[in-house]
Amino acid sequence: MGPENKPTAVVDAIGLYCPMPIMMTREAIENLDVGETLQVEADDPAAEEDIRRWAGRVGHKIVKFEKNDRVMRFCIRKMK
Numbered sequence: 001m002g003p004e005n006k007p008t009a010v011v012d013a014i015g016l017y018c019p020m021p022i023m024m025t026r027e028a029i030e031n032l033d034v035g036e037t038l039q040v041e042a043d044d045p046a047a048e049e050d051i052r053r054w055a056g057r058v059g060h061k062i063v064k065f066e067k068n069d070r071v072m073r074f075c076i077r078k079m080k
Contacts, residue, residue, distance in 0.1 A: 007039035007075060008032055014043050014071060021047040022054055025076070028058065037063065040074040044069045048072055 013021035013030045021042040064075035
């Protein structure tokens with residue numbers, strides 16, 4: 001990611017299990033302005049589906065998703 005795509009905030013949920021990654025994501029995105037991006041890093045296998053489902057339900061957009069070994073990195077743009 002280039003500097004123009006640098007996330008506004010980062011959530012490090014590595015080593016934490018459901019429901020912590022989604023709770024931390026929800027809390028962190030509330031502190032952002034619309035259009036800003038939150039990066040979430042997690043290694044709980046349930047986090048991928050949980051975060052995708054949550055983002056779709058509340059209307060935020062996952063603009064980038066990477067998975068390296070066990071670690072997932074989501075970039076979520078606050079849409080409203």
